[in-house]
Amino acid sequence: MQAQTASGKKVLVAYFSHSGNTREMARQIAEATNGDLFEIVPQSAYPAQYDAVMAQAKREIGRGYRPALKGRLPDIGAYDVIFVGSPCWWGTVAPPVATFLAAYDWSGKTVAPFMTHGGSRMGRSEEDIGKLCHGATLLGGLPVRGSAVKGSLDAVGKWIGGMNLSK
Numbered sequence: 775m776q777a778q779t780a781s782g783k784k785v786l787v788a789y790f791s792h793s794g795n796t797r798e799m800a801r802q803i804a805e806a807t808n809g810d811l812f813e814i815v816p817q818s819a820y821p822a823q824y825d826a827v828m829a830q831a832k833r834e835i836g837r838g839y840r841p842a843l844k845g846r847l848p849d850i851g852a853y854d855v856i857f858v859g860s861p862c863w864w865g866t867v868a869p870p871v872a873t874f875l876a877a878y879d880w881s882g883k884t885v886a887p888f889m890t891h892g893g894s895r896m897g898r899s900e901e902d903i904g905k906l907c908h909g910a911t912l913l914g915g916l917p918v919r920g921s922a923v924k925g926s927l928d929a930v931g932k933w934i935g936g937m938n939l940s941k
């Protein structure tokens with residue numbers, strides 16, 4: 775049985791993280807909502823080296839590449855609200871997140887995007903997520919600067935507080 779909030783809504787927190795910031799934010803959101811965590815993992819890991827990952831991400835985003843993901847994807851039919859987290863990569867979601875979003879029928883679901891970034895905030899990710907989530911109700915996203923993620927509990931709490939989801 776899936777975890778459930780006080781409001782009875784079932785919450786999934788799905789995220790991709792390359793260097794850990796978005797993972798930390800996802801943990802905070804899962805903790806605040808009693809949601810289930812799912813890490814989106816590409817079959818081929820991105821290089822750790824900064825220049826290499828920047829170049830690969832630029833290429834992939836430029837041509838709309840959707841990398842294959844590792845493991846079995848969660849059954850989102852079991853959830854009402856799906857938080858979707860990504861680092862800001864070249865102003866949008868990282869390619870594995872685009873793969874994840876494209877894998878589902880989002881009709882009737884509520885999608886809440888969150889992002890860690892180095893200054894671009896949500897970039898154009900909300901628009902891009904909207905295009906991949908036909909039929910979903912898209913809530914306004916929460917951007918947190920990657921370097922400030924350890925101190926983002928308050929912002930996360932306020933954001934979730936406005937959604938009637940707290941446990």
Ligand SMILES: Cc1cc2nc3c(=O)[nH]c(=O)nc-3n(C[C@H](O)[C@H](O)[C@H](O)COP(=O)(O)O)c2cc1C
Binds near residue numbers: 792891
């Ligand atoms: C390939 C790549 C592209 C990035 N592009 C942007 C960007 O366009 N705007 C921005 O504010 N930060 C950008 N960043 C910084 C990351 O969004 C930021 O460090 C984020 O917190 C990393 O999250 P993670 O630790 O979960 O991977 C980029 C980082 C990488 C590796």
